[in-house]
Amino acid sequence: MMKATEEKPARKRAGYDVRRIREDFPILSRPVNGKPLIYLDNAATTQKPQTVLDALTHFYTRECANIHRGVHYLSERATESHEIAREKVRQFINAKSAREIIFVRGTTEAINLVAQTYGRTRLGSGGEILISGMEHHSNIVPWQILCEEKGAHLRVVPITLSGEFVLEQYAELLGPRTRLVAITSVSNALGTINPIREIIRLAHECNVPVLVDAAQAVQHQPVDVQALDCDFFAFSGHKVYGPTGIGVLYGKERLLEAMPPYQGGGDMISSVTFQKTIYNKLPYKFEAGTPNVSGGIGLGAAIDYLQFIGLENIYAYEQELLAYGTRALLAVEGLRIIGTAKEKSSVISFVLEGVHPHDIGTILDRDGIAIRTGHHCAQPVMEFFGIPATARASLGIYNTRDDFDILVEGLKKVKEVFQ
């Protein structure tokens, strides 16, 4: 087991040994319907390595206490472990300060937090929020709610038939009324990697801040929020091989300082009287109540694990596997890939002629193959392509070429059933 340090990630593993990685994930040896599990639903959630599971158990067996206020030993241990995890997140995304790392439940809560605090105070009647046509519902609905409340407008940058973001049209929509751009780094439905740096650059030229939905990005490639210069950045722990119920909102310190609190309660205050309450400093101002302490610690362990492998190594491996998987699927007659951007991440959405995605998913499931079918919380994307749903295979650090070979065999079986 590798040890986490507080300074920088431990030595990197040489090469990419996917078999060794698979051994770290106990669930991968669990059969489904009598068949080996072929888990290709990583965009929905990822499996957990033993070190994350151990970190969760360790917390509950050796360090369990509430954080921040106790003077007893366990409370000090829990507090320290939780803050070490926060520091790991800071390093993971290269934020300047741990004060800029807010623990939340997930990407959805992070976006709602920004909408309800930053958005509420900065958006007025006639103002505009700019998003893209490929967003997940979590990066659409909070803005719709906000715009309705404020009499503001949601503007949508269209996408192309290959699922790409159109920078020229974005530049045209960016205007004096734009108050915020909210954009996904990687599309969960299409796999498109968006030109985030350029999107941020253009927005900043107009003094417009940018929120990046990184739910499908941080697990596939290295990220650096300072280099991106994004104003807000959100991701979910359970999609980066960590536990559910934990996520991160990064915000530039000066922005977070100026924002009113999100939820009120304990921990986000420094003093309370019935006459006046003074809020706590960052990041605690935005962390009301007892947080998901074990979740944060589990996320820290997941980050250690990923950094041990190396995000650049993960990116290289997954890109090659994506290319292999794409080729393999394209060889299936009647299969059409939805989302064919030049730059894609580890998601392949597809449709099969004459077979509804749900039927594909049910038949594949009998052979232990887990893919996702449906609209993937991106109904506008489905509507754009004129389809009710897609089947989606999404890969992670432990997937192999064999997984795609078995998927293709499964699809042949699907076709047999329906021919």
Add this chain to the structure above:
Amino acid sequence: MSDLRDLYQEVILDHHKKPRNFQRLEHANRQADGYNPLCGDKLSVFMHVENGILKDIGFIGTGCAISTASASMMTESLKGKTESEAKAIFERFHLLVTNHSDPLPDPSTLGKLAVFSGVREYPVRVKCATLAWHTMRAALEGSRETVATE
């Protein structure tokens, strides 16, 4: 562990590929829409009811094999039945697919519809099998709201 064949039986696949009564009815006096947005199954059921008898029934829509086959077989089994017979068949079909009765209801009371017994093993797909039926019942009752089984 059940065999896929239990769900995707020949007759179901046949009805999916060549749905029966797959049309609007010009002379329909009952109609309702059904839509499961989470899975994308969408259909409309049309009926011509005279003197309490379903003289004609048709449906249009798009969806998975289970929902299409169920709608198709529904139209075949209900044509010529009385409204109360249709509702009774609905109840028996619903019991069949939702595993609320052990053992299976007597297949002779359901005819061809008994092939949907396999859906019991696939709880996630029950809503696909029942969409057309709930829509049909809403049409009989004159309900204006779009039906969903999610």
